[in-house]
Amino acid sequence: MMAQDKSPLSIILKGIENSYNIQFNYAPDNIDQVFIRAPDSNLSLQEVLLYLENNTDLKFNSSENGIIIITTKPLGKFCGYIKSKEDGLPIEQATIQTKTSGTISDKHGYFEIDIKSINDRIVIRSLGFKTLNLSANRAQKATCMDIVLEPNIQSLSEVYLTNYITSGITKTNLGTYEIDFSKFDILPGLIDTDVFLSLQAFPGVLSVDETATNLNIRGGSHDQNLILWDGIKMYQSGHFFGLISLYNPQITKDVLLIKNGTNASYTDGISGTISMNTETKLNPKTTASIGFNLVDLNGFLDLKISDKSSVEIAARKSLYDYLKTPTFNRYFERITQNPDYENNTSNVLNTNEDFDFYDFSLRWLYEISPKDKLRLNFINASNKLVFDENTVIDNLERSKESKLTQNSIAGSLFYERIWNEKINTSVEFYETDYKLEATNANLLEDQRFLQENQISESSLKLINKYKINNRFNISLGYQFVETEITNLDDVDNPIYRLLVSEVLRTNGLFSEMAYISSNKKTYLNFGLRYNYIHKFKKSLMEPRLNFSHRFWNYFSVEILGEFKSQNTSQIINFQNDFLGVEKRRWQLSNNSSIPVIQSKQGSFGINYSKNSFLISSEFYYKYISGITTQSQGFTDQFQFEKSSGTNSVYGMDLLLKKSFPNYNIWLSYSYMDNKYTFKSISQNPFPSNFDITHAASFGSSYTKNSFKFSLGLNWHTGKPITEPVKGNEIVNNEINFQSTNSSRLDSYFRADVSALYTVDLNSKIKGEFGGSIWNVFGTENIINKFYTLKDDTVIETNELSLNFTPNLSARFIF
Structure with a gap:
């Protein structure tokens, strides 16, 4: 309790200002909670200031204009x-x-x-x-x-906008978006830091089929995304056939999203780049965690081997072998709702379902010397769905096994040499392999249909960076990529076998120049990549541009542009292949019926940030040539069409965000006009299968001490579909469709909530407990609709999104 004759310093200062006709200038925080006795009224001004200094930890400095500046005394x-x-x-x-x-x-x-x-x-x-x-x-x-x-020879990028949506998300002057999961708060519906679901919080990124991994970045198909895990290109991206990310969130430290203006060292990914990274620093001590949710068991270990070496290990395994939880059942219903799995005919019964997934990730760091660093990565992941098809034919019970497996295994070796403060060199080699195998039994026709899709890719990349001075950097590099893709179709009745194996080798040279002004307000990065595809004797020049500038303190403007190409795409042979679960197989370009896909994109953005309020907007145009009908997922009369065309997209991405103490709210909106041009289908452009004209989401997060809570709403217009002509549905024993993509599904709506609580269980163990609900209101959203002809009847099939899906998690950190 303070003495009765002591008063707040703020009140005493006001009295002194009135008595001596002066003005004090100070930071309120410096005088809060300061109480002293008022000085005698007969003292001179200098004596008053001396009295105040002697009785507080403050300094009182007189300026020429009669203002007294108050600062804290240095220790x-x-x-x-x-x-x-x-x-x-x-x-x-x-x-x-x-x-x-x-x-x-x-x-x-x-x-x-x-x-x-x-x-x-x-x-x-x-x-x-x-x-x-x-x-x-x-x-x-x-x-x-x-x-x-320690030297840090990197590009001259800087964070432009912090807490872009919530804590841990930033936007750089490269126009890229970074999520640092070590600083990450929480997003609606998520209790684990699922990489691909987290990315869908950004405007311009969504999934038209509501999966985690089928990301449509600015209206592109998922196969148009370059997915990297510590520099390794990955061809499989999800578990549960797309419902959750393949990449273990415990070992993934951060993720980089690039929608435009890609660094010249990257090739492929004409619609976007998703680069995931593990920790690059040695851990000074060993840490570990073990956890579970209603879908999987998981563990993580960061083991300190020595002062120069550490290894990270992460693993996950589905719960299906041990426990069938409500969440797991919801996921299983979602992936098996297609009639090819559920009801091949009324006479076929599916039994003995077995589903499993797992992943194992490893990263080893070794600091050979202060100048030399080595990193080794390894990842292995698998999905498996097996069931028996049973029926009775001629009074005899018949049974055959159908199955679908996906496997990825990849590894890389990365070496970096820091020659001096100006020069560093890095060398990276990776090998990535992917295999999809499906055996589909048809008991009524006594047929077994085997499909395989295999990829083997090797890459060697060399980059040399040179720091000219504090304002200029340049880099030079070379990359060699060899990709082999094999596709097999094997039918036993009638006997049919088609095996196609193709190889492409690409040599790439690239260079970049980065400039940042002395006041760090202007940034320019210009890059050029040259790709040569030996098999086609094809040369491709791909310029890349990033420009950003701050002005008027609170505004920034950015201009981004890029030319890109890619040699791989995914095809969908027919609607019910691969058990109706996984419909996509990778293929290589042949430079004729399957062209090399090329894109051009430009965008202009302006941002405003002041007093924890953010407005971020970006306008873009993207043009893609060389896409094929088989890669775009048509489900109408053109699903068997084999032709190439173009795709043009223009749109806007907008984000509004306001931060308060412990609380964030944000609203994102995207507008898109996404059209195809396929001359074999229509002479006029028509809406793309991924044309979501309007998409909006509202999110909020609250953090207080060890508690985190998040609530979000998602809405977007329905995707285009092609419906039969009403009243004249069948012509010449075929479905009589309307103009391609002339109709739309109903709008999509979903509300999600999530919460996390962290507590110290004892001095060595911390517990993290969470809960989430996906689709709180159980809204029945139709995410796709297609029509088939059976016994002279048009059958309408609706694919539904996840319904009300709860999840719980617990993690123990040592």
Whole structure:
């Protein structure tokens, strides 16, 4: 309890201002909770100021215009010499900052800075080096200590917008979006940091079939996305045949989303790039966790081998072998709702269903020396669905097994050499293999249909980066890629076998120049990639551009552009292949009926950020040539059509976000006009199968201490479909369809909630418990509709989204 004759300093200062006709200038935080006795009224102004200084931890400095500036008294000075770890040379012009003051180092790397609180954090930055954080408590223990900064030779990118949607999500001046899962809060409907579901929170990214992994970035098909895991190109992206991401969230530290302006070192991915990365720093101690939810069991280990080496291991296994939870049942119903699985005929019964998935990931880091670093990656993942088809033929019971398996196995070796503060070199090699095998039994026709799709790809990439000065970087690189894809169709009655195996080899040269202005307001990155496809003797030049500029303090503008190409795509042979579960097989371009796919994209964006309020908008146009009807998922009269065409998309992505203490709200909206041109189908452009004209989502997140809660709403217009002509549905024993994609499904709506709570169970174990509900209101959304002809009757088939789906999770962190 304060003494009766003591008053808040703020009130005393107002009295002094009135008595002496002066003005105080101060930060309110500096005088909050300061109580003293008022000075005697007969004192002079100088005596009053001296009295105030002697009775507080504040300094009162008079300025020329009669204003008294109030600041906190420093606890002392901290000095040091900043040097490079690589060669021990002093670092000039490094910035040293605390919460209240800042300075720069001189040509000897020397600096001095005032420390005003033992809670101060001293942040030391220098372009080309990793940021260093020191505690004031540590700093006071040494006098003029040597401070060593590690080189960080990267592109000149900087964070433009922090907390873009929620904590841990940022936007850089490269126009890219980054999610740092170590700082990530929570998103609606998610209790695990599922990579692909998290990406769907961004405007311009959604899934027309509501799966986690079938991402449509600005209206593109999923096979138009480049998916990288620590630099390895992956051809399988999901478990549960797309309902959850294949990539274990415990080992995935961050993910980078690029919608345009891709770095020239990347090839493929004409619609977007998704680059996932594991931790790049050595863990100073061993950590581990084990957890489960209503879908899988999972574990993670980050093992410190030595001061120079650590290994991360993560694994997941489905619960189906041990427990069939309501969540698992919902997922299983979702993937097997197609009539090819559920009801081949009324006389066929499916029994003995067995479903399983697992994944195993490993990353090993070894710091050979301060200049040499080595990284090894390995991933293995699998999905399996097996069931028996049973029927009675000629009074005899017949049974055959149908199955579908997906397997991915990949590994890479990455080596980086830091020659000096200006030059570093990296070499990366990866091998990735994918296999899909489906055996579909048809008891009534006594037929077994086997399909296989195999991919084997090898890549070698070399990059050399050179830092000209603090404003310019250049990089040069080379990449070789060899891709082999094999497709097999094998029918035993009548005997038919078609095996096609093709190989493409691509050589790529690329270079980039990055510039950042001295005031760090203007950024320019220009890159050029040259690809040569040896088999076709085809040369492709692909320029890439990133430009951004800050103005008027709160505004920034960005211009992005790129030319890209890719040699692989996915085909859908017919609607009910692969048991009606997985319909996509990879194929290579042949430069004729299956062209090399090429894209051109340009975009213009403007952002406004002030007082925790953000408006981010981007307008874009994308043109793609070389797409095929087989890769776009037609379910009408053109599902067997084999022709190539073009795709043009223009649209807008908009995000509004406001942050409050402990609370975020955001609203995103996307507009898109997405059209195909296939001359074999129509002389006029018509809506794409992925044309979602309007999409909007509202999200909110609340974080307080160890509790996190999130609520979200998702709405979008229905996807285009082709319906039969009403009253004249059948002509010449075929369905008489209307104009292609002339109708639409009803609008889609879904509400999700999620919550997480973290608690220290004891001094060594922390518990994290969560719960979520996907589709809170159980809205029945039709995500696809197609028609088939059976016994002179048109059969309408509706594919439904996930209904009300709860999930619970628990994780124990050691």
